[in-house]
Amino acid sequence: MIRAPVLALPNFSKPFIVETDACGKGIGAVLMQKGRPIAYLSKALAAKNMGLSTYEKEFLALLLAITKWKHYLQGNHFVIRTDQKSLKHILDQRTDSILQQKWITKLLGLSYEVQYKKGSENRAADALSRVEHDRGESQANAVTTQIPLWLQDVQDSYERNTLFQTVVQAKTLDNLAFPDYSYEAGILRRKWRICVGSHGGIREKIIKSMHDSALGGHSGINGTYQRVKPLFYWPTLKGDINTWVKECEVCQRSKHENIPYPGLLQPLPIPDQAWSCISMDFIKGLPPSEGKDSILVIVDRLTKYSHFLPLKHPYTSSSIAKTFFDNIYKLHGLPVSIVTDKDRVFTSRLWKELFSMARVSLDMSSAYHPQTDGQTERVNQCLENYLRCMCHQKPKKWAQWLTLAEFWFNTNFHIGLKTTPFQALYGYPPHQLSIGPYMQNHHSEVEELMQERAKVVQLLKENLQQAQQRMKLYADKKRTEREFLVRDxxxxxxxxxxxxxxxxxxxxxxxxxxxxxxxxxxxxxxxxxxxxxxxxxxxxxxxxxxxxxxxxxxxxxxxxxxxDFEDEVFKVYPSAILARRLVPRNNVDVPQVLIQWSHGSPDQATWEDYKDMAAKFPGFDPWGKAQKKEEGMSRPLAETRS
Incomplete structure (x- = not known):
């Protein structure tokens, strides 16, 4: 049956078929493609397998055949044919036997389909299973049993566990006692799950191996529990897993919290006068326009009236202070407080001392929480949207639109104010380029004007307070209150x-x-x-x-x-040169260096262009410092020093 004309060569572009069978003393299998045999398997059952049930023998034949021809079958979908009809549902059946559970795990990762084939038609595999094998006359006079070290630890853990000691003693006297348990070879099992005592830390070792290992993958509580539950048992299993996962150092440092946003909304107090409390922020990274590439946004927190001032980067504390006095102070005077983020301009010594002398309170957001100045962030968004809509075809002309953008924003209806910022500040609507009639001139007493103005301010505060309460109500629905104690x-x-x-x-x-x-x-x-x-x-x-x-x-x-942080921005610096090379690009050899970055391992090193490194880090010499050569480098560089 093994002559060359009988066996065919495998074609990996076509599906494989495995036919298996088992009899009382042996198993047989055939690997086929389109009815042509490729390989045969005939094997006598070992003495330990002679007592298996018919179902288990058929299962064993299937498993041994797949194991022997796994190099043909892995990565391809194949068909298994057997005369044991119940094997069609092999993955859907409940497996109480540990042996069957082990067999099923060996089939994981394979793509296959089990089909039923009548025994009378399964002739080749049936014949192979009935071949007589010479078992020899040898006899084992000694049996050596090896117990893994961790199972020895499991046995030792029973010594101080009252429940398991009671069960072991009862099972030793009467095997029918405690029917849910079985005791064999010194190992106590409950419904085929190994019982583990608390002595010796074996429980922690098991949870650690099932959670902290690469296969455990630092899964959550339920994922880890489902890994441990089919194999081990102790009364507090789920609680111990819950505690271990919650206290895991890696999980606490590396995983997000799946909870509503912590911290209830705390709106800033509403000012009493216009331009007494303002907020400031920058819009950076704009394309150059008329020599400017940034915008200073200043917002009155009562009326929402805003000023948009173009700037050129880099700017300093003194230049921003001059811009403020040239454009804001002359119109509105000094504020009582200024809300900003922690930009280096606002945290500089000059800025703090200047406004400290003027008795202006500087209120800054907490670190990495720009939501404190959410009002200005929202104004920035509106301004960016306006410029994007008006000059998206000519983005370098944005400076020409900034004046109109400021007028548009200040004359646009504000839902919190229930009026426009312009009218909230001045008490009347602006005269615009429109088809409407001219406003008539009304003469009234100064006292009436002041009273009317006071009513407007009071109405603004009431509207803003209602808007804040409404915003807090909706925001807190998606937030949770969180508090810590000192020394936590x-x-x-x-x-x-x-x-x-x-x-x-x-x-x-x-x-x-x-x-x-x-x-x-x-x-x-x-x-x-x-x-x-x-x-x-x-x-x-x-x-x-x-x-x-x-x-x-x-x-x-x-x-x-x-x-390393600078102005709340994560800074990454080169720490070592691992290799260097020349890379052809557009018919030109471009020098590159392999950089190991700060707070990074050598495995995270990246190839970077020499020009980029020289421009970004002028004090770092990329040449003459290679620590080791890169294997397979297309073209080595000569040792050069600048």
Whole structure:
């Protein structure tokens, strides 16, 4: 049956068919394609398998055939034919036998279909299963049983467990006692699941291997429980898994919280006078237009009246202060308070001392929480949308539209004010280029004007207060209240994607989501906390509650060092040169260097153009510092020094 004319060569573009059969003493199988045999299998059953049921013998024949020809079948869909009809539903049946569970796991990852074939038609596999095999006359006079070390630990764990000790003693005297349990070879099982005692830390080792390992993948509570449950049993299994997963260091640092936004909305107080409280922010990164590439946005928090001032980057604290006095102070005077983010302009010593002398309060947002100045962020969005609509075909002409953009915004109806910012500030609508009639001149007493003005301000405050209450009502429906106590340990969520470098951003995708844990030093207001950050941290230590997550458990976590930040932007710097090469690009050899970045491993190193590195990091010499050569480099560079 093994002569060359009988066996065909396999064609991997066509489906394979495996026919199997088992009899009382052996198994047989044929690997076929389109009725042509490719390989045969005939094997006598071992002594330990002679007592298997007919179903299990047929299952074993199927498994041995697939195992032997796995190099043909893996990666292709194939058909299995057997005269055991119940094997058609092999994956849908309940398997109480540990042996069957092990067999099923060996079939995972394969694409197959089990078909029924009558025994009278399954002649080839049937004949192969009945071949007589010489079993020899040898006899085993000694049996050696090897018990894995972890099973020995399981046996030892029964010593101090009252429940399992009681069951073991009862099963030793009467095997029918405790019918849900079985005791064999020193291992106690409950419905085929290995019972594990609490002594020796074996339970923690099992959970750790099922959760922390690469196969466990740091799954959630239910995922880890479903991995452990089919194999092991102890009364507090689910509770122990729940505690372990919640206290896992890697999970607490790396996973997002699937909860509503922490921290209830805390609206800023409504000012009493126009231009007494203002907010400021920048729009950066615009295309150059008339020598300008940025916009300073200044908003009155009572009337929402705004000014849009074009700037040229880079700007300084002194230049922004001059712009403020030239354009805002001359029109509205000095405010009582200014709300800003933590831009380097607003945190500079000059800016603080200047407005401190003028007795102006500087209110800044907490670190990494620009929502504090959400009003200006919204105005920025409206302005960007206006410019995008008006000059999308000529984006470098945006400066010519800025005056009209300011007039448009200030004369546009504001739903919170129930009027326009212009009318809220001046008390009358502006005279515009329109077809409407001219306003008539009305003369009235000064006192009446002042009274009317006071009524307008009061109405504005009432409308804004109603709008704030309505906004808070809807916002709090999607938020949860969260509080910490002084000396609580919390994890800190930063924004590593806000990075500026020539390094690929995809490196930072897998950085830790949370850093810490750090102790809470003080509660600032209702939704901000001051943390005890490591010495030398370049971050403001006050954070909104939405960026904090309480550490769970008492296990010690080594604190992860904070990355390098500058003005709340994640900075990535080159730390080492691993290799260099020349890459042909448009018929020109472009020099490149393999850079290992700060807070990154050598595996995360990236190839970067020399010109980009020289421009971005002028103080870093990319040449003459290669630590090792890159294998397979298309063309090595000569050692050169500038």
């Amino acid at each position: 340990e919390v994890f800190l969520k930063l924004q590593p994607y806000k990075q500026t470098s020539v390094a690929l951003r995809k490196q930072l995708k897998l950085f830790a989501k949370y850093y810490g844990p750090y102790k809470v030093l003080e509660k600032i207001g209702k939704v901000a906390y001051k943390l005890a950050l490591p010495p030398g941290s370049k971050i403001h230590p006050v954070f909104h509650v939405s960026l904090l997550k309480k550490k769970i458990g008492t296990r010690y976590f080594p604190s992860v060092s904070l990355p």
